[in-house]
Amino acid sequence: MECFIGIDLGSTTTKAIVVDEDGRILGRGITNSRSNYDVAAKVAREEAYTNVRFSALSQRLRENNALGDQLEAFEIDLGRSFALEGYLGQLARLEECCQRDVFRHAAKGGDTAAISEAITDIIASMRKHAVNMFMGEEEARSDFFRDIAGSDYTEYAAAIARSGGPAFDRLLGVYDRNIIPVENEIDPRSFSQRMTAAFKRIAPLYRGEHDRLAQRIQEVIDEPIDDIRTVGTGYGRARLPFPKEQIRSEILCHGLGAHLMFPATRTVLDIGGQDTKAIQIDEQGVVTSFQMNDRCAAGCGRYLGYIADEMNIGLHELAPLAMKSTCRVKINSTCTVFAGAEFRDRLAAGQHREDILAGLHRAIILRAISLLARSGGIRNEFTFTGGVAKNQAAVSALKEVANENYGELTTNIAPDSIYTGALGAAEFARRGGHGPLAAASPGIGAQGSAATPPKNEHQAVKA
């Protein structure tokens, strides 16, 4: 399987997209950016390859009419089991690192044995919970190890401290010292090893089809993925782990990505973690002008992150709350650092959380509208991308303010808009960085006419 990869290293998350030589999307991967772009790029790429192989497996199973009505359930089970496998692997490394840490810091405090024992108990509880979380009905609060493990560890450590075990601060200190090294370590097991283990866990449920399924899985494992070319994009390109000639500006990648998703796009707004981009593109997806927030990151995604932290809720819980507002509060400041003070001040004034949140969402959108005006305004069609485009309250505020300023517009928001930059990068990779523009098909990337790039750049990836 020959493919091209685009990787978008954002300040919060790193995204990878794999496309085939016709520009069709084969797989997607996402991970948190940590503070290690090199690892983040590798993990996102690996996730995308995994996604490619799962898609290939799905296709083979359908072609073989395997499992009948049970096919969908099998795919979900296998996917969850595979994710669980990855999680358990990282959990094992976390335990190992934490235990080593406890003995390294043995002299301090003198309760080494108790802390060691507590960590064993915490990780055991986390392991047990993980099985329920991944294989049961429970919804995971995040896709990222750091978020899930952090939340569980804190909960179990608090419980142990409450019941007379070591102090919560000491237990949390061990976790804090070790989560980053664990997160920055790439799973040493191959896709094949993880997939085999994942299948083994669910195989008893599909006993009748075991051999056929095992054979299809093995075929997918054996199929080499030839990575013809990778293009990277994202913030601070000097830090991107790619040679310079394989790096494209995120402005160009977002412009092209938005064009591939919605070919009639003329204006793109991307609100990411620490920057906002207003981009104008032509009918070919070529950027004609752009503006970015300059001297500060007021009104970017991190602003919402601060508010969520301040309210002690998850980022994804902000929008549903804001959408309940009946009387929006007017907020002027979009300074990220002042966000918490602004919120507390309004609460103290007796205003409702949901009304304050609605005001905060509108405030960041007003900031984005000003940037759009600087870039040349909004032209139809208008495409909104980036992490903040997943926030319904932000989307609703944007539509309202855009309509107030520019009249009726077609506003596009793709469910996978977070991958826009990576898609543009993958398309640049497919074109070899240059070459004529291929005609685009909505949702699947450009089709057709680009010349096949030279083979000598490619690198085969074994499962």
Added chain:
Amino acid sequence: MSTAAIKDASMEQQKALMAGYFDALATAPERGQKCVYTFVPGNLTELIRSFDLLPVLPEINALQSGMRGKSADYIGLAERGGHSEDVCTYVKCDIGMLKSGNIGPTGKPLPKPDLLLLSYTGCFTFLKWFELLREEYDCPIMMLHIPYQGDGEITPEMRDYVVRQIKDELIPQLERISGVKYDEDRLRQALALSSKAEDDLVWTLESAKHVPSPIDAYFGGVYYIGPIFTAFRGTQDAVDYYRLLRSEVQGRIDQKLGPVTPDGVLEKERYRLVVEGPPNWTSFREFWKMFSCEGAVVVASTYTKVGGLYDRGFRHDPDHPLESLADYCMGCYTNLNFPRRIELLESYINEYQADGFLINSVKSCNSFSAGQLMILRELERRTGRAGGFIESDLVDPRYFSAANIKNRLESYFQMIEAKRLGV
């Protein structure tokens, strides 16, 4: 302007000129020579010098302090003294330098002014700046009123109005301060020398029409305008400097060499740009390298026209001394109205075969920054060339965000590339 990696003979000569100038300023009080503080736009250097007075240029001191890493402390001191964060950072840098003992950029003391002379009123900040200095020095001040080119031209009435102010008010004041009688022949001789140097400056700036360009008309350009925009116009020293500079540039054209950058001679010219707005001085070399390492050459800039639009035909004229000085006061770039600024930029983009134009916007400099986005939009519409916009500051290092500016510049260069290729 003396800190750069350029080691051409002209550069050495300029360094020596500037060092001699600051030495002269340092010893002026003991030698009994009097000084006039004035600004670069519309400066009347030949007239000042014809009274044996020395010009002192506060913006030049401020930018020199910025380049030498001293401006942050000076600005901090001015802010502690009550000057707002939003005030032009040249002003705060100058006030801070004054409060720190008025030691100039070369480490030698600067003389107190015997006169504060404002001969350009297009920048309102200049008025306030000199008001502040008047409070500090308790010295005479003279503010000429220089009409704005609101209708895009200098009319005979405008010229007469400025000439009357020079003749009736300024010259008598200069005579009083210096004790020297106005000598028009001496002024004419100086203006003749100005004109000669101006010819060579224009030739140098226009050499950037060559492909590849032998010069960078922004980062290199600020060095080229140094002597003529400051204390040396009307002197033989300036004539000699520009003659030498011209011969060096001719040599580069003959050898088809690109401009000299902080990393040596630029090997491959990839992007030709027109730049609007002043440069950042605190990270001048770093800023320049963001262009040169991508093969971007600035072929024309408006900043190098703040001291006059010589390339559009203006020359100091010994036959009409006061009239040409009046025209000079009214003719600097920031005194042009928007249609004229846009026309000028459009002609630069076309004449210099630029791939695009870039605005470096400095919020605290309203003379430049007001209306820049409209200029950008209009130029995009007229030329179809790629427009870019970045923001920094003159001498406040807090407002130069290197990572962000580099990010935008790289995106901008790639945008030009994509426009070229249609991908």
